[in-house]
Each structure stands twice: as C-alpha cells, then as structure tokens.
Amino acid sequence: MRQFIVVGHDAPTTPDFSLSDLAGGAGRLDVLCRCINAGLFVSHGIREDVRVHLVVDDKYTVRFDGETAKRLYPTERAVASRIRGALEATDDAIGHQPAEVSPGVELYRMGFESTLESAARDGTVVELHEDGEPLSTAEPPENPIFVLSDHHDFTDAEATLLAETAAQRLRVGPKVLHADQTMTVVHNWLDTGGYETY
C-alpha cells in the first residue's frame, strides 16, 4: 500500500465554508483537494492501494481510502464537499474511533503525530527533502508513507518529528513543487519501479 499524509495548517475545522471560495475563505482547502486528487486518481479510475490522510489544523485527520471510495470525482469542488461532510461529523469521532462519513472517507480525532505514528506501523516513512537522495538512484520502499505539507513549510516540531520517524530521505528534483505535483511524481516513480522497469 502507498500512503500519503498531507498536513493542512490553515484548513478549516468546521464545515461552514463555501465550496466556491476554497482558496480564500476555506483556508487554501483547494491545495488539499488537489492532493486527494493526485493521490487517488488515474485516468478513468482510482488507485485502490492508496490512502491519503489529510491532517486538519493538527486536530482532525480526514482519511480517504482508494479501496473503498465510491462516487468520488477528481474535482476540487467534489473533494471539498467530501471534506466538508467529514467536518460535519466531528462529534461522532471518539478517541481513535473514526466517524465514517461517506464510502472510503473517515474522520479521525487525531493530529499529525498520532496520524504519523499510526500510519508508520504499516510501512516506511519517507521524508521529501532537498538534501535527500534523487529518486532516480533511490530504491523504492515496499509500503511507502510520504509526508507532505500544504502551501506552508512544516513547523519546526513537525519537521523534527518527521526526520525522527523517516527511514528514507528523498528529493524529487531541483524545483519546489506543489504537494499534489510531488505526489504525482512519486506515484510515477513507484509505478515504474524506480524508473527501472516499465
């Protein structure tokens, strides 16, 4: 399985935002929606072996699971609508028990640290860093967990935690890409067996 944890620093924790103003009033939720899109979708299909965890303001995590997702469409607005639905169900998430919001979408009352620790039990945490090994020479891990930030850098505490948890440090190239673009690049790297076999 491939997992992505995307940390949304400005994302709303309540559902009272407009789907028509994702980049403004909804705290750049557009960025996070594009990450869901990049993580889950290929042309005319969904990647069943993928989970994307959206950490919302270090308070909640909305988890999208490619295996069970249904009637999910790859537009910013459609994905934002699902996130809004999840934020309507925060009272139903108790402890580590999630609220099941819609097929393939669950809301957890968990911040970044808990989400990272939980995901790390099922694979290898990868840090993406400008000083990392280039993708073209690195060996793809078996069950990678990539951790990305929204339009802001990681906080110092997040960066420290990530560096401590990560088993591999990679860089995608000389340009600083958007989180969703980075996800698309690493998917392709994994799809092609580390650019070796396809």
Added chain:
Amino acid sequence: MRQFIVVGHDAPTTPDFSLSDLAGGAGRLDVLCRCINAGLFVSHGIREDVRVHLVVDDKYTVRFDGETAKRLYPTERAVASRIRGALEATDDAIGHQPAEVSPGVELYRMGFESTLESAARDGTVVELHEDGEPLSTAEPPENPIFVLSDHHDFTDAEATLLAETAAQRLRVGPKVLHADQTMTVVHNWLDTGGYETY
C-alpha cells in the same frame, strides 16, 4: 521553452457556463483547468518558460503564457474564470490575430491543426504513447511540445496528424494518467535533465 497543447473535445465555446459546475455543465472544463495548473505553476511561483495551448472544440485555442501571466491562481475555478473571459472575446480574434484577454492569456481562432503547426515551428513535437520510449532512457529535446488529450482519446484524425508531426515518441509509465498528471511527470523529467542531473 516548453509547450503543451491540450485538446479539449467537450469544452464550451461560449462563456455561458457556471464556475460552480465545471465538471458537468461546462463539459469537463475542470480537466483542462488542471492542465493549465500543472503546466504553469510550481510552489509559490510560475514557470516563465512555458506556454499551454488549450484547443477548444477544434475551433478556438486559449493560450496561457507563463512569461506574461499575472494575477493567475492555481485553482480550477480561477483558471476557468480566465477561460470564460477568453470565450467572451471570440469576436476580437480575426484570422491568426489573437484577442488579448488578460495578462498572459490570448484567444486564437485556431483549431488543433493550426495550433500544432504553429507551435511546431518553435520546437520538437513529442507524442506520448504507450509504445513510446520510456522517459528514463530517452533524451529530453531542446524545446519540447507535448500534445495531450482531455478525458477522451484523440480522434483518429488528431492521432494521425500528431504521429506525422511528432519527432519523438515517449511513454510515461504503465498507468494511464490524467493529462495534468502526465504534464507534471514530464516537467519533472525535464527539470532533472531526463532524471540524470539534479
């Protein structure tokens, strides 16, 4: 310069569509907006050496130029608003003279063939094809022009024209990706000098 030509088969030719229904009433304009986004933007910046040509229903072409674009934001809705603005100016595009719509955005009264021929004068047309050479072994051309289709396949006529014009045939991997995802992958391939140097 890097150029992308994206063929929109269902895209609207008139501006009377809702920005809140891009995937439905606007003929999957969401797909084309994501291509503009993937073509032009990196994190906190724009790629100045890029042009993206959106062919609309083989009738018009909306050209986005990274060098002159201003106040353009990477959300589907913001990009769709610019396309709508272009489609309001169709009467101002006469012959091969474009209508200048907004900074970095022009509308041409040109379909796929004219747009391809015009772009091909400034570089090497690349066909993306499942039987092409893998990116990891191919040599990046100097001024590539990548040609992509929206959520539909190319028509037979388009595919024939493209095969005749293309100097290089590449494949991005074993998965069929969305057009915007493919653009992100080839940008990274070019950024890293064909996965060689970075």
